[in-house]
Amino acid sequence: MTNTQAIEVQDLVKVFQRRGEETRAVDGISFSVKRGEIFGLLGPNGAGKSTTLKVLTTLIAPTSGKASVLGHDVVADPLQVRRNICVVIQENALELYLSVRNNFRTFGRFHGLGAKEIEHRSDNVSEQFGLRDHMDHKGIDLSGGLKRRVQVAKMFMVDKPIVFLDEATTGMDTFNKRTTIEAIKAESRKGRTIVLTTHMLDEAEILCDSLAIMNHGKLIAQGSTETVKSMGLRLLSVNIQFDKMTRQILQSLYKTRPVKVDVNKTDVEVTVRDEKQALQILASAKRNGSVKHFEVSSATLEDVFVELVDKKASGS
Amino acid sequence: MQAVLAVMYREFLIRRTSPMWLFFDMLLPLLYLLMFGVALNKAMGAGMQAEGITVSYTEFFIAGVLAMSAFGSATNQSYGFFIDRDNGIFYEFLTYPMTRGQFLFGKILFQCIMSVVQCGLTLLAGVYLLDVSVRWNSIPFVFAGMMIGTAGWFFLFASLAFLIRRNDTFNTVLNGCYFILIFLSSMFYPLDNVPTWLRLASLANPLTWLTDGLRWLVIGVGDASFVLTEMALFVVFLFFSFWLALKALQRAV
Numbered sequence: 175m176t177n178t179q180a181i182e183v184q185d186l187v188k189v190f191q192r193r194g195e196e197t198r199a200v201d202g203i204s205f206s207v208k209r210g211e212i213f214g215l216l217g218p219n220g221a222g223k224s225t226t227l228k229v230l231t232t233l234i235a236p237t238s239g240k241a242s243v244l245g246h247d248v249v250a251d252p253l254q255v256r257r258n259i260c261v262v263i264q265e266n267a268l269e270l271y272l273s274v275r276n277n278f279r280t281f282g283r284f285h286g287l288g289a290k291e292i293e294h295r296s297d298n299v300s301e302q303f304g305l306r307d308h309m310d311h312k313g314i315d316l317s318g319g320l321k322r323r324v325q326v327a328k329m330f331m332v333d334k335p336i337v338f339l340d341e342a343t344t345g346m347d348t349f350n351k352r353t354t355i356e357a358i359k360a361e362s363r364k365g366r367t368i369v370l371t372t373h374m375l376d377e378a379e380i381l382c383d384s385l386a387i388m389n390h391g392k393l394i395a396q397g398s399t400e401t402v403k404s405m406g407l408r409l410l411s412v413n414i415q416f417d418k419m420t421r422q423i424l425q426s427l428y429k430t431r432p433v434k435v436d437v438n439k440t441d442v443e444v445t446v447r448d449e450k451q452a453l454q455i456l457a458s459a460k461r462n463g464s465v466k467h468f469e470v471s472s473a474t475l476e477d478v479f480v481e482l483v484d485k486k487a488s489g490s
Numbered sequence: 491m492q493a494v495l496a497v498m499y500r501e502f503l504i505r506r507t508s509p510m511w512l513f514f515d516m517l518l519p520l521l522y523l524l525m526f527g528v529a530l531n532k533a534m535g536a537g538m539q540a541e542g543i544t545v546s547y548t549e550f551f552i553a554g555v556l557a558m559s560a561f562g563s564a565t566n567q568s569y570g571f572f573i574d575r576d577n578g579i580f581y582e583f584l585t586y587p588m589t590r591g592q593f594l595f596g597k598i599l600f601q602c603i604m605s606v607v608q609c610g611l612t613l614l615a616g617v618y619l620l621d622v623s624v625r626w627n628s629i630p631f632v633f634a635g636m637m638i639g640t641a642g643w644f645f646l647f648a649s650l651a652f653l654i655r656r657n658d659t660f661n662t663v664l665n666g667c668y669f670i671l672i673f674l675s676s677m678f679y680p681l682d683n684v685p686t687w688l689r690l691a692s693l694a695n696p697l698t699w700l701t702d703g704l705r706w707l708v709i710g711v712g713d714a715s716f717v718l719t720e721m722a723l724f725v726v727f728l729f730f731s732f733w734l735a736l737k738a739l740q741r742a743v
Contacts (some may be wrong), residue, residue: 192514231585235740253589267578269500271507280503283496284586312507313577325582338585 180367181230181338182205184238188225188391200226201391202239207384209335210357212368215379217388223371224264226388227340230369231261243336260285260329264340264371268321270313274305277313277324278331285332303327303353318345326354332359333432337361339370343377356380375476385475389483403479409433409473409481410452412444426458432435433462433473433481438449440466445477493588497596504570507603514566515604518557522613527551527620531572537577538625541682541711548620552612553705554677557697559608559634564643565664567601571648580742590739594732598644602637609636613708635707635721638728639700641678653737672743676705699724 189198198430200222213222222474228234229241232252240247246254269277275296282292286385303323313321322345329337339358342441343351362368370376378385379399395402416423419440427435432455433445442459446452452470459465505511531547538547574580616622623741638693654660672678674688675697677720681689692698699720706712 182679184654233581233584246649253587256585257587258583261582263578263585265581267582269504270577276503280496280500283499284493284583284588286492330587372565 178208179206180209180211180244180353181213181369182240182242183226183230183270184240186229187224187237188222188229188234189237190439197419198391200229200236203384203386203391203393205389205393205396207367207369209367210362210365210371211383212362212381214382214385215369215371215388216375216378216385216479218488220326220390221388222391223388224340224436225391226487227261227338227369227371230255231259231263231338232256258334258335259338260332260338261338262326262329262342264344266318266321267325268313268316273310273312274300274316274324275309277296278328281328282331285334287332299327299330302330302357304350319347319350322346323350326357327346330357334366336369339368341373343372343374348425351377372403375479376474379475387479387482394482395478399475402475409448409477410446411471411473411477412452412455413469414442414444414456414459414465414470415465415467416440416442416459419448420463423459426462428457433484445473447481493501494596496601496669497593498512498600499586501600503596507658511528511566511726516562516608518553518562519608520534523548523552523555523612524619525616527555531620534542539682540681541713542593543679543711545709545711548616549622549709550680550705550711551617551678552622553701553708555644556632556704556708557608557634557639557677557701558672560639561643561697561733563605563608564640565647565668567597567644568647569619569660569664570597571651572660574584574641576657584742590736594645594648594735594739597648598641602640603646605636606633611632621622622709624708625710632704632707635700635704638724639704642700642724642728642731644697645728645735648711649731649734650733652742671695671714673735674698676701696724696727699727 183206185201185202186203187198190197190199202224204486213224217223218452225234227249229236230243231251232255243255243322244249244258246258248255254270269280272280279297280301282295286287287295300309303326305320305327308316308320313324325340329339343354346354355377358368360372369377370381376397382399384396385402387394387402393424403432419442423435427442428442430446430451432451433447436443444455446455456468459468491573505515527548530551538550571580572581583737584590610715613624613629613632617624650663651660654663674692675695677694677697681698686694701725702712702717703721706714706717
């Protein structure tokens, strides 16, 4: 492993055996994450993202393969790995019977902070995440979104070089989601490596320097966000605004077999595989309805994601 | 050491917020002694024979209460894993900068301190309220016995808590263990005159080893070499339980 890499995963396999049944949750994946970058691990439910994160954070041991964090093997040297990471796990994790303040205090103690430093840093994160008015409330009395906020805020109290965020913004309102995204960006600028899994592909597109997409335990795409978006696919997004939406228009659009069609009243967003298909769509739209406005742009990460996952699922 | 202290600090904060838990940890065995011990002491009248020595039932029972409190605080502490698991915090802990052993050690060290306080309160009540004569020079060893006893049971029940995962199943197992282990032991009655099968089963029970050890230390009843063998067996049980708990914790996620 070169010293520019924060995480290195090689041929990682994790097999679960429950009641005689074998599930290959992670199936021979390899990737690396550079120091200081924001890396997104994406995939549909059950793709193996959280299992991969559990291996990297030493929660579970891999069945085979290797994974290391800052050069420390997750199996041979788990304590050194834990000394360099902090983790927002997928599940809500909070001391329900302690106040928010005491949640910060216990977390700080576990991470070796002194009493004064804990107070100072918990003041900062409570301000940053809008928790100042809730500091004396017990975890059990907080709403789901607030609980998640406390859980995420704790991670920004400590200066660990690598932060793992498993669906960190789940359950947060737009304001707090934005705060969290800003905090993640700020931490990355300070040189921290951030590894996140998310279902919010727009979020991943905004945040991530590089990505890996998983499906059925395997990696189906990886590279920089731009590379993944353009992976052998010339996906385009065609937005058309009609005067009036008719059944005939929709039928004609589906006939061209696009990747995805989203209809919102008289607006249609069609994801297509290439320029030729985009032209077909526009010609068909013009033939079957009155087009008020149209726009062709490169596809979003979400479009690429859907296409990649569908393509692998259909075996093409 | 910092990790162990952090675990203890967290335990302290949680107990401080729960007077009910404090009640179970500190006062329940004392109430057992005061109510159950006093009632049976009256019923037995002139006292009872244990290992050829005549003692009052309260004197006989006080070691049983101590063993019961070690057993009870260990089960309470291990039940806490279910609360941590329900809160999700259990999994987060396992990513903190500490070993699994430090995590378990911090938890049990805190509980051992609670057990020693509980033991002190029980002995004081025995001496000053129930006229029990205690071997004061053995008290440090009684405290050590309480710590070893609490740790042994905690590690065993923690292993079960990690492996069982469902708290309703764990509760059923716990109730079964309470019933079998407590009544198949020397906690409530001497084993001198019980049927052979009951005596043999009781002698294979680590709770008997702990109770006999504490009884010998507190009131001097028991054959020294036999009791020392039982105490040595309990230490083996402690190490086995610790190993089991570590293994179970590795598989707890």
